[in-house]
Amino acid sequence: MFTRLTVLARWILLVVLVVPVVAGLIGVVFPALGYFPVLGATTFSFDVFKQLNSVDGLGRMVWLSLFTGLGATLLSIAGAFFLLAASYQTKAFRYLQGLLSPLLALPHAATAIALLFVISPSGIIARLFTASGEGVMVSAGMSKWSFAFPYDELGLSVLFxxxxxxxxxxxxMAMSVMSQPQLSHKFKSYLAIGASCGYTPIASFMKLVLPLVYRQIRLPLLAVVVFATSNVEIPLILGPNNPSTLSVAVFYWFNHIDLSLRLLGSAAAILQVGVSCLALLTFIFVEKIVSKVASSQRIQGTRTFFDFFIITKAAGIVGLYVVLCGLVVYSVIMHSVAQYWVFPALYPSGLTLLHWQTVLGGMLPPIVNTLLLGVAVSVSSVIIVLLALESELLKPTKSTMTLVLSLALFLPLLVPGVAFLYGLVWLQQIVLASATWFHTFIAHLVYVLPYVFMALAVAYRKFDNRYAMVAQSLGKTPWQVFTHVKLPLLTSPILVAWALGASISFSQYLPTLLASGGTLPTITTEAVASASGNSSRVTAVYLIIQALLPLVAFIIAWWAPTLLVNRKRGENGVLSSVSKESEVLNGK
Amino acid sequence: MILPNRLLVLRLEDKATMFGVSAIRIRQVIAVLMLMLFASFASKANQIATNQITTNQLTTSQSPHATPTPAKSASTRRVTSDEIEPQTVRFHAWGGSAQVNGYLQWVSEQVKKEYNINLQHVKLADTSDAVSRVLAEKAAGNHSEGSVDLIWINGENFAAMKQHGLLEPEWVSSIENFALTNPQQNAAMVTDFGEATLGMEAPWGKASMVFYYRQSHLEALSLKAPTTIEALLTFAQKAPGRFTYPIPNDYLGITFLKYAALTLNKEYLDDFYSPVSPEALARVLLALWQYLDKLHPLMWRKGQTMLRQASQLQRLMGSGELSLAFSFTAAEIPSAVERFDLPLDIRTYAMHDGSLANVHFIGLTFNAASKNAAKTVVNFLLSPEAQAQKQKLTVWGDDTVLDMTQLNQAQRQLFIQDTPHASALDKTLSTPLLAEPHASWTDALRDAWFKRYGARY
Structure with missing residues (x-):
């Protein structure tokens, strides 16, 4: 019975991932081929693609998408591994999570807006370097202090x-792999061997641990490539507009007053899929080269691995994050309570709660909607994903099915949201037009499921199955093994995946707006609306609320396991016997 | 501990074998369902007409919120709050202004109290989002359960919705308070950028273009605020990077283009009030391009990056990156100063060579779920009470569309304003108004601009 339930979950996962996206895609492919009856276009042809091809600066848009997306992915991977290498065997490793998680939890739009508060020509950094007398001249976009950030033509601010x-x-992602008991045990012994052979900690990490970790997080990294090349919010807020990235152009054409530009938008959306694929291929190519170079490096026998370079870079990255986070927190909080605050003053003329009152006045429904949606979506995602993962073990699938499933996971991340969401709204109008909550729930699920799956799959697939085998040999059923052995041992990654799911749901703008027809205001839809508005102070208030919500989820995810374990320790239940078993197995 | 669990599981396993066949069925059923969904979707495009009928039947019988029971549906009379369930009206309106949002919150409290209507302000980042929504609903055959009831529009968005039949025609004359705008005498109340409204939208407020500047900046630069289009260029030469305008997709961007085109072509002024012709366009573009080619390199970020939205203009004024900007709502300037979004040294004025003026409207969609309640809301929005509240500087400051000659003494009293604000436009000075050019000019000017200066997504 339980086995069947898990197989059913696998099918639900597949259907939820595939149906909305494929339906949405059809809603894009047809207009791209010139078929959109509402606008009186009823013949199939490639005219729209020809029209797209003749758009000025198309090549530059594609290049900007590729450059910013791939560049950001490669830089962030390099930076992430520098940080991990430099900190893995030190106390700093534990603080790293605390430092970086707030930024992970912050929605993309919020990050971009927050950066504007700090690095724009009138931002806090420019203020710090300006004497009060020259204020008028300095804040102009053309003076000596004119920063490349934002809106630079190369897209560097987007990349940043x-x-x-x-x-x-x-x-x-890497941490969630490395904190797996079985793996972390393995890594420790590898590092011990490395150290005994005279390798520096960094060299042993880069040569022994990294290759294993990398293999485990490859899937999420590919998702990052696709996401970074097709993201709309960041290039929209920080990018150049002469021209912009392709994704912004797609977004623009879909939202244009001239509804016939939908056709062009659809064709560009198809091109965006191609661009993301090209980015993936390039990334895989780079991967190949790096792994070639790395494997020859590994057997060279040098006991160091750019130690100084990595440590300084890691320190630089940490420093950058600390400074930026500090400045963001200061200027956002100050703006949210600021009275007049003219350039280049470092603090406002006075404090007021007016902006908070303005926002909080109508805040209850959006907060309730955000929480209800976030909790419903993330809890159901975690349940579906857990059961689907369990089905891999209980009822191993044919390799084609596995391939289909991993492709399905990428579908929602491969197709730009603006494109397939429009098609999805079309479908939702046909089926159950009035079930707003359900439709919004599904639209969120499409985006949340892949991330929850990736976050959990890593931990789940690396779960030491000997525990399950021992339990089964002691006469436990699959259901009992699942609830009494696996769930307790996996509590921590499950809760992190849940928090990730909730924060992704919290941050959805377009899916919420389109699927609900705007009838379910959430914190994010309100925040984006305010970001296009005239008050940076009101936006600051929204930013704070937006940052706090996912933070709460992640705090729950970190504290709950400790609380649960402490409570369970007191009981003489299955868990304590299992944890004792596991301690025995771990050789403690 | 183990034993009872095992028994339970055994029983479950028995059941499982009972349902063994059906579990495989489930898989088949899901597969079939998926296929059906795809099939229905793919064939959908050809069958809109047929589906429209079925969707209509389906949705009217399932009507979720608009008309809870038949007895309540048709009533437009005033009802007390405990008599029936409240109706919900969804008003899709740009949500980027704290003042407008605050005013609409007051409106929703009023209509809740007086008419037991739940007015939901759906805050849009861009009004075209809602236009897309209605279009998608029309495409899917949703003709009576639309999610957009009222929509705040004018100009381009109205023209698009009118063209695609997305608005309810001929409903405005049934609004009691509409008569107070004196539409017979006042053509601006039934004309939206040269397009006849055909009763599809009711006037809501009036606006005219004003400029505003940072007094401290101008003093530091020892400059005077420019009062003509030519003086604006001189200003930009003396203070490069201190002025910009949004791209012409934005209403303020196209407004600036129209202002420049009108004032730079005084000899061809008549051309602007009839549909655009290639010759007329070529005539006026000559002077316009000459002007803009000189202005752009002197603008904020050398004109390379231009703002997408008007509201960002006000932000840059607030942060001090600009010294001179313009707006279509004179009252929003002092109101923004009151809310600390603009500094105290902001001064507002109107150009001496004319300021563009127009009216903004509220449309009712063709498929609104609660039309009667929506009309009640519009009637309230046009009441002297609501219009006077809207015109208060501390609230929104949007000019009323009501004709004062149509009001009685007590009603007129509502509009008397308090003491003028230092940052507000001095209304005692008279300014020549420029009427909006014929609607066809908007597209023509914009397209020509994009052709010359790039797409700027």
């Missing part, structure tokens, strides 16, 4: 912001 945002994700 994406890197800042993706690095914590890579670190957290």
């Amino acid at each position: 912001a994406l890197t800042l945002k993706e690095l914590p994700f890579v670190v957290l």
Whole structure:
């Protein structure tokens, strides 16, 4: 019975991932081929693609998407491994999570807006370096203090912001692998061997641990490539607009007043899929080269591995995050309570709660909606994913099915949201037009499931199955093994995946807006609306609320295991016997 | 501990074998369902007409919130709050202004109290999001259960919705308070950027273009605020990087283009009030391009990056990156100063060579779920009470569309304003108003601009 339930979960996972995206894609492919009856376009042709091809600066848009997306991914991976290498065997490793998680939890749009508070020509950094007398002249966009940031034509500010945002994700993913008891045990012994052969800690990490960790987080990294090349929010807020990245152009064409530009948008969305695929291929190519070079490096026998370079870079990255986070926190909080605050003053003329009152006045429904959606979506995702993962063990699938499933996971990440969501709204209008909550739930699930799956799959697949075998040989059923052995041992990664799922649900803008027709205001839809508005102070208030919500989820994810274990320790239940068993197995 | 669990599991296993066949069925059923979904979707495009009928039947019988029971549906009369369940009206309106949002919150409290209507302000980042939504609903055959009831529009968005039949026609004349705008005498109340409204939208407020500047900046630069289009260029030459305008997709961006085109072509002014012709366009573009080619390199970020939204203009004024900007709502300037979003040294004025003026409207969608309640809301929005509240500087400061000659003494009294604000426009000075050019000029000017200066997504 339980086995069948898990197989059912696998099918649900597949259906939820595939149906909305494929339906949405059809809603894009048809218009791209010139078929969109509402606008009176009823003949199939490649005219729209020809029209797209003649758009000025198309090549530059594609290049910007590739450059910012791939560049940010490679930089964030390098940075993440530098950080891990430099800190793995030190106390700093534990603090790393605390430092980076707030940024992981912050939605992309919020990150971009927060950076504007700090690094724009009138931001806090420019203020720090300006004497009060020259204020008027300095704040102009053309003076000597005119920063490349934001809106620079090369897309460097987009690349910078994406890197800042993706690095914590890579670190957290790697950490969740490395904290697996079985793996961390293995790594410790590898590092011990490395150390006994005279390798420095960094060299042994880079040569012995990294290759293993990398293999485990490859899937999430590919998702980062696709995401970074097709992200809309960051290039929209920080990017150049002459021209912009391709994703922003897609977004623009879909939202344009001239509805016939939908056709062009659809064709560009298909091109975006191609660009993301190209980025993936390039990434895999780079991977190949790096692994070639690395494997020859590994057997050279040098006992160091750019130690100084890595340590300084890691320290630099940590320093950058600390300074930026500090400045962001200061300027956002100050803006949220600021009265007048003219350039280049470092603090406002006075404090007021007016902006908080303005926002909180109408805040209850959005907060309730955000929480209800977030909790419903993340809890159901975790349940579906856990059962689907369990089914891999209980009822191993054919290799084609495994391939289909891992492809399905990538579907929602491969197709730009603006494109398939429009098609999805179309489908939802046909089926159960009034079930707003259900539709929004599904639209969120499409985005949350892949991340929850990736976050959990790593931990789950690396679960030491000997525990399960021991339990089964003692007469436990699969269900008992699942609930009494696996769930307790996996509590920590499950809760982290749940928190990740909740924070992704919290941060959804387009899915919420389109699927609910705007009838379910959430913190994020309100925040993005305010970001296009005229008050940076009100935006600051929204930013704070947006940052706090996922933070609460992650804090729950870190504290709950400790609380649970402490409580369970007191009981004489199955868990304590299992944990004793596991201690025996671990050889403690 | 183990034994009872095992028994339970054994029983479950028995059941499982009972359902063994059906579990395989489930898989088949799901597969079939998926296929059906795909099939229905793929064939959907050809069958909109057929599906429309079924969707209509389906949705009217399942009507979720708009008309809880038949007895309550048709009533437009005033009802007390405990008599029936409240109706919900969804008002899709740009949500980027704290003042507008605050005013709409007051409105929703009022209509809840007086008419037992739940007015939900759906805050849009971009009004075209809602236009897309209605279009998607029309495409899917949703003709009576739309999620957008009222929508705040004018100009381009109205033209698009009118063209695609997304608005309910001829409903405005049934609104009691609409008569107070004196539409017979006042063509601006039934014309939206040269397009006849055909009763599809009711006027809500009025706006005209004003400029505002940072007094301390201008003093430091020892400059005077420019009062003509030519003086603006001189200003930009003396203070490069202190002025910009949004791209012409934005209403303020296209407004600036129109202002420049009108004032730079005084000899061809008549051309602007009839549909655009290639010759007329070529005539006026000559002077416009000459001007903009000189202005752009002198603007914020050398004109390379231009703002996408008007509201960002106000932000940059607030942060001090700009010294001179413009707005279409004179009252939003002092109001933003009151809310600390703009500094105290902001001064507002109107250009001496004319300021562009227009009216903004509220449309009712063709498929609104609660049309009667929506009309009640519009009637309230046009009441002297609501219009006077809207015009208060501390609230929003949007000019009323009501004609004062149509009001009685007590109603007129509501509009008397308090003492003027230092940052507010001095209304005692008279300014020449420029009427909006014919709607066809908007597209023509914008397209020509994009062709010349790049797409700027």
